[in-house]
Amino acid sequence: xxxxxxxxxxxxxxxxxxxxxxxxxxxxxxxxxxxxxxxxxxxxxxxxxxxxxxxxxxxxxxxxxxxxxxxxxxxxxxxxxxxxxxxxxxxxxxxxxxxxxxxxxxxxxxxxxxxxxxxxxxxxxxxxxxxxxxxxxxxxxxxxxxxxxxxxxxxxxxxxxxxxxxxxxxxxxxxxxxxxxxxxxxxxxxxxxxxxxxxxxxxxxxxxxxxxxxxxxxxxxxxxxxxxxxxxxxxxxxxxxxxxxxxxxxxxxxxxxxxxxxxxxxxxxxxxxxxxxxxxxxxxxxxxxxxxxxxxxxxxxxxxxxxxxxxxxxxxxxxxxxxxxxxxxxxxxxxxxxxxxxxxxxxxxxxxxxxxxxxxxxxxxxxxxxxxxxxxxxxxxxxxxxxxxxxxxxxxxxxxxxxxxxxxxxxxxxxxxxxxxxxxxxxxxxxxxxxxxxxxxxxxxxxxxxxxxxxxxxxxxxxxxxxxxxxxxxxxxxxxxxxxxxxxxxxxxxxxxxxxxxxxxxxxxxxxxxxxxxxxxxxxxxxxxxxxxxxxxxxxxxxxxxxxxxxxxxxxxxxxxxxxxxxxxxxxxxxxxxxxxxxxxxxxxxxxxxxxxxxxxxxxxxxxxxxxxxxxxxxxxxxxxxxxxxxxxxxxxxxxxx
Numbered sequence: 170x171x172x173x174x175x176x177x178x179x180x181x182x183x184x185x186x187x188x189x190x191x192x193x194x195x196x197x198x199x200x201x202x203x204x205x206x207x208x209x210x211x212x213x214x215x216x217x218x219x220x221x222x223x224x225x226x227x228x229x230x231x232x233x234x235x236x237x238x239x240x241x242x243x244x245x246x247x248x249x250x251x252x253x254x255x256x257x258x259x260x261x262x263x264x265x266x267x268x269x270x271x272x273x274x275x276x277x278x279x280x281x282x283x284x285x286x287x288x289x290x291x292x293x294x295x296x297x298x299x300x301x302x303x304x305x306x307x308x309x310x311x312x313x314x315x316x317x318x319x320x321x322x323x324x325x326x327x328x329x330x331x332x333x334x335x336x337x338x339x340x341x342x343x344x345x346x347x348x349x350x351x352x353x354x355x356x357x358x359x360x361x362x363x364x365x366x367x368x369x370x371x372x373x374x375x376x377x378x379x380x381x382x383x384x385x386x387x388x389x390x391x392x393x394x395x396x397x398x399x400x401x402x403x404x405x406x407x408x409x410x411x412x413x414x415x416x417x418x419x420x421x422x423x424x425x426x427x428x429x430x431x432x433x434x435x436x437x438x439x440x441x442x443x444x445x446x447x448x449x450x451x452x453x454x455x456x457x458x459x460x461x462x463x464x465x466x467x468x469x470x471x472x473x474x475x476x477x478x479x480x481x482x483x484x485x486x487x488x489x490x491x492x493x494x495x496x497x498x499x500x501x502x503x504x505x506x507x508x509x510x511x512x513x514x515x516x517x518x519x520x521x522x523x524x525x526x527x528x529x530x531x532x533x534x535x536x537x538x539x540x541x542x543x544x545x546x547x548x549x550x551x552x553x554x555x556x557x558x559x560x561x562x563x564x565x566x567x568x569x570x571x572x573x574x575x576x577x578x579x580x581x582x583x584x585x586x587x588x589x590x591x592x593x594x595x596x597x598x599x600x601x602x603x604x605x606x607x608x609x610x611x612x613x614x615x616x617x618x619x620x621x622x623x624x625x626x627x628x629x630x631x632x633x634x635x636x637x638x639x640x641x642x643x644x645x646x647x648x649x650x651x652x653x654x655x656x657x658x659x660x661x662x663x664x665x666x667x668x669x670x671x672x673x674x675x676x677x678x679x680x681x682x683x684x685x686x687x688x689x690x691x692x693x694x695x696x697x698x699x700x701x702x703x704x705x706x707x708x709x710x711x712x713x714x715x716x717x718x719x720x721x722x723x724x725x726x727x728x729x730x731x732x733x734x735x736x737x738x739x740x741x742x743x744x745x746x747x748x749x750x751x752x753x754x755x756x757x758x759x760x761x762x763x764x765x766x767x768x769x770x771x772x773x774x775x776x777x778x779x780x781x782x783x784x785x786x787x788x789x790x791x792x793x794x795x796x797x798x799x800x801x802x803x804x805x806x807x808x809x810x811x
Contacts, residue, residue: 172562176569176598176646177794179562183529183596184798185781188589189213189774191527195498195506197438199252200491205521206252207508208238216772218249218262223521233276237262240288240437242302243334243694244738244769247436248289251297256319258290258297267299269319277321287317289437291338291347295319296373298328298338298347300437302693310693314338314349316373328375329367334358334694336437341394345369348381348392348400350434355700359433359580359610359617361385364392364402366415381415388614390434395444401453403431403441408614412442412455412468424468424475429458433580433610443490445513447476454495454513456485458611460539461551462585465497467513478516482509484586496521500586503531525589532560535595537585540602542638548619550631551612553585554639555594555601562598569600570792571645573632573672575654575661579620579702582609593781597797599788600645606631606661608702624657624702625664625684625716632665636672649673649792653784656680656740656769663718663748666725674728674791676784679740679769682748685713692738722751728758728805730787732780734767758805760787 194210196218204224211217217237223229239262240246250259257270258279265283267290268276279297280287284304291298301315313330329335332351336358339348347369352362367378382404383389390410392402400415401423410431412423431441442455445467453468455475463485466477482499484506489496495511506524511517535558544550557569572594576583583603591601605611607627608620620627632652640647651674654662659680666675681687688699688706704712714720729752733745745761752759762783764776771777786800 171560173565174562174598175794176557176564176567176600177789177792178797179557179559179596179598180797181559181593181596182533183527183589183593185593185778185785187527188593188781189778192505192525192589195508195522195524197247197249198487198489198496198498198508199250199257200489200496201252201257202255205496205508206232206250206257207522208249209522209524210772212772212774212777215774220250220259221522229522233270240286241265242286242288242300242437244692245436245694246288248300248438251290251292251438253292254294256292258292260287267297267317269297269321279317279319279321279323280325281323287315289336289338291340292319293340293344293369293373298340298369298373300335300338301325301327309696312693314375318373326372326374328373329365329378332363336434337390337392339392339394340369341398342396343398346394346398346400347375348394348402350383350390350392355697355705356385357433357580357695357698357701358390359388359405360701361387362389364389366400382413382420390431391439391441393442393444401442405431405614412453423453423470424455424473426457426475427613429611429613430455433578435578435581438487440488443488443495445490445495446493447513454488454490456488456497458582461553461582461605461609461611462539480511480516480518482586484584500584502536502585503534503587505587505589527589529592530560533596534558534587534592535601537603539585540635540638542634544630544634546630548607550607550634551605551609552635553583553603553605554644555591555603556644557595557598557600559596559598564598568643568646569598570649570651570788570794571600571602571636571639572788573636573650573652574601574603575606575628575632575652575658576603576609577654577656577658578610579606579608579624579628579657579661580610580617582611597785600639602635602639604632604635621701622704624699625660625718628661629665629668632661633669633671647671651675651788651792654678654680659740660718663729664716666727666729667718667721668724670726672727674730674788676730676732676787677745678732678780679734679737679745680731681740682717682744683719684717685710686744686747687740688713690741690743695739719748719751722748722755725752725755725757728787728791729760730784730803731759731761732771732783733761733763734769734771735763735765736767737769739769753806758791760803760805762803 196208198207240249270276363383367375484500537553653676655678659677
């Protein structure tokens with residue numbers, strides 16, 4: 170029996186408790202001869218990044234159950250482990266030390282300085298090359314490449330420094346060559362970076378280092394040597410991240426296309442291609458993104474022909490290959506992220522593990538609908554629309570409320586793969602739209618650069634364009650549109666509320682309220698990011714003040730919910746506290762919840778649950794929706810009359 174009930178009041182089987190108790194985050198992997206390692210973030214274990222191993226027999230086991238593997242370099246981390254030469258090298262988050270582990274023995278510490286952070290390991294026979302970020306109290310961190318002896322002698326050597334940032338040290342198969350990426354302020358790695366090569370001496374030091382590619386306005390990333398010693402890398406020199414090779418000193422395009430074949434390197438150890446043999450031919454397995462959706466293809470290195478594999482996965486991450494098998498984290502429109510083994514020749518797949526063991530009928534899911542509207546500037550704005558959907562309910566006398574979701578970054582993008590965070594809302598009768606506003610990746614460098622100098626302007630206009638377009642098409646109730654986002658997306662939320670009364674309310678997850686404060690108080694990796702997104706600071710300090718939501722707080726008329734981690738090093742607590750205090754003083758409906766011990770992104774299951782339920786309770790109050798479940802009311806505080 171299908172019940173007729175108002176939108177937002179539908180009963181959903183997808184509770185917040187199930188969301189956090191049945192889900193993990195698949196983070197990175199490493200393939201060995203006898204199986205595969207991976208790291209999974211576990212909210213039920215306070216966000217511990219657990220090391221798991223699956224034997225070729227299919228037997229899975231937790232390894233080193235007392236530790237959490239995280240690197241924390243650039244704060245966002247990644248590249249917390251690597252496997253080669255029969256050894257697993259990893260970073261233990263509790264002491265920040267690097268360890269080497271031969272599974273027949275106990276792990277051996279290779280470093281003993283907790284003020285230095287390490288990531289993105291390349292393993293040779295007698296040493297490990299890594300990115301090092303050395304923290305000294307009162308100073309900006311110093312980044313470099315180092316060589317770490319595997320014998321545990323702790324005689325760590327700096328082998329390259331002089332740039333503000335380093336990433337992606339990759340050794341050739343014989344260990345005699347290395348490639349790596351470097352870049353300098355004010356660039357982020359997707360603005361402009363350099364590809365280096367060098368000779369590796371027997372003691373792990375480098376010689377004959379030279380730039381091979383890259384410049385101030387060319388982003389290069391993901392260097393990798395093939396079995397025959399040819400160096401490959403990604404570059405956006407044509408306006409799209411495509412794959413290139415270096416042969417006899419010449420740079421050649423491998424498979425030119427007007428599609429993105431790489432991602433912005435927010436974290437270490439991203440991998441969008443791998444060397445394979447496909448039907449007896451030397452080939453490259455390559456992911457590419459077409460209008461926000463990933464595809465997997467095989468490039469024949471002789472003919473340069475690209476064959477797209479007929480897979481259902483539209484989100485593909487961390488691609489690696491070994492012995493006619495490929496592995497990746499993939500998600501479809503009906504299944505969340507999975508660790509997938511692909512037989513390269515046959516195209517058959519096996520799921521090794523899933524990010525969720527929550528069973529839901531596929532009939533419950535709202536499927537993404539790619540949309541595009543024209544902004545007032547005549548520019549295309551993309552997104553994915555999810556209409557409300559629950560097979561047990563319908564609504565015949567009204568249009569649904571809409572949740573506008575702003576991704577972080579802002580150099581990131583939303584995708585069409587199944588997100589339980591979306592389905593949580595659609596199964597309750599909310600419509601959801603994921604906006605890939607100007608600055609999003611997946612649409613080429615020109616689209617990405619549209620946000621430069623316009624952060625807090627173009628992204629806000631694009632969110633309004635999408636929401637009003639859906640309203641004009643009769644798909645949503647324009648009087649009940651809310652906006653939510655985290656980090657950079659949280660800034661867009663706050664900026665939108667200062668610039669327009671269109672939104673009935675907003676939720677900011679650790680959003681930026683004061684741009685000038687952020688320019689003065691954030692971590693090194695993003696400390697000059699605003700030079701591109703806003704303007705050089707402090708030269709254009711007046712523009713920072715003008716663009717800041719805190720400066721324009723008097724224009725906010727809609728209710729606001731703020732969710733913030735107490736220990737966030739990227740967007741510190743003072744950002745959320747400042748705008749909360751200002752709105753409270755002004756007399757606005759505003760609430761703030763601070764989660765003790767959480768950083769940039771919530772990891773503990775109880776905090777994730779509380780945040781999600783608080784957001785639902787908040788929307789119920791401000792949109793006058795009688796929720797189907799009893800939740801603690803979010804206290805919208807107003808100051809007492811003086």
